[in-house]
Amino acid sequence: MNDKEMVIIEKVNFKEEYIIKDNIGISLGRFFIIDKSLSNKTCIIRLNFYKEEMESLLLRSLKLILEFFLKSDDVHKLNIIINEDVNPKPFVDLGFTLEGILQNKTTTNTKIKDEFIFGINSYSYINQISKNIFMLKGKRVILKLLTPEDYKDVLDYNIRNKEHLKRFEHLKDQSFYTKEVQKGILIDSYKQYLNGTSLSLGIYNEGSFIGKIQLSNIVQGIFKSAFLGYSIDKEFEGRGFMKESVVKVINYAFRDMELHRIEASTLVDNYRSRAVLKSSGFQEIGLNKDYLYINGQWKDHISFFKINKELY
Template sequence: MTDIVIRALDRDDSRRLAEMYRGDRDFLKHWDPQRPDAFYTDSGQADAIETTLRECTSGRMWSGVVLEDGGLVGRVSLNNILQAPFRSCSLGYWVAQPYSGRGIATEAARQAMQIAFGSLGLHRVDAFAREENAASCRVLEKNGFKKVGLSRGHIHINGRWRDDIMFQRLAPWDDGIRLDPPAS
């Protein structure tokens, strides 16, 4: 059995992430927005990580990497964190193609939900997946996400605007009234 953990993104992750993104470039063009060539370089990933870490420092994001047996195999993030009456964010994740289909993304998403509903004290997590991405839909459903609608023209991928299924999960402590999670 493998050991799957997530940890906060670090500047030292740039080389490995660049290598993984280069390896998945053709695959990702079907699922991710178009990116400049520089994104796939070590220095491009270093720049992207710096931008992401600024968002994390501001409290607008939590970003991490996915590790299997200590080796970096993917990314996971809680994006667009909103506080006050919303207490929500949006989940994003990616596991490099050589590691997919083994439950790694499902476990990474589960651990990200612990962070969202635990230390971040959020009430709701949204996630989006294209209908034809059955694997991503399964990751969300296995983590207790429910389909709540269709977001038409949600994201521009591979030359056109794509629809996404919108998923949502409420905190396990949600009672319809409480603003804050119960004290631990």
């Protein structure tokens, strides 16, 4: 390990507060014990990390915190609360699970922000079990659950496809093409995933982010249905990537989620999208007049559906 990446933890007097410092004594952050139950062997801490851009130092700090709490028999389950600006990638890399999101909990420079709750247990820590992000693997694509840490991929995708996607989507102002807005959208979609109402996946080919696919308005109970939506990079159109992605998502929705019906709609003149749906087994319902407000106009759409014939 590089000396510059060395970190230490110091307790602040007799309080349940600890300072994280680098090798020359500069403060990197601090954490507070919010709740600790000896009977349940659980501990909740709030971590404030000041060097948000320094991923390696955050990773090392987390390793020390894990050693501090989970190497003894006193704590079996550790939860760490961070604000939305802290990079979540080191948490995922170390096997943490994002267990919840607290809305509008902190205020920084008059801006109200959300907080993330990450959790890990001693078994996962000791056995170095990594809780991988949800993904579906195909022959040429990998579909990965989009989380707030993916904002760079999504932002770059939207910027380079700004003109391409304009004719398929609602009008967007310039703020849409910023880190803050994209991260906020991903936070909202992750909340919906945790609540079981949406599943937003990034489409990757050979490590490159090439599109998005989503199941939204997921309803269980007597409906067991959802809506399918997707988009793909202009450079990857017409090469079969979207059909493969649609088939993977539909198979998962039917076999694992046990949904009964999936519906999708496409612009009348979007012949490629219509072909994808038909070749994936969708049937045409018919024309929906003035269905969605696209690129400044109400546009007609053709709606499709697919039934899970193996469910009952």
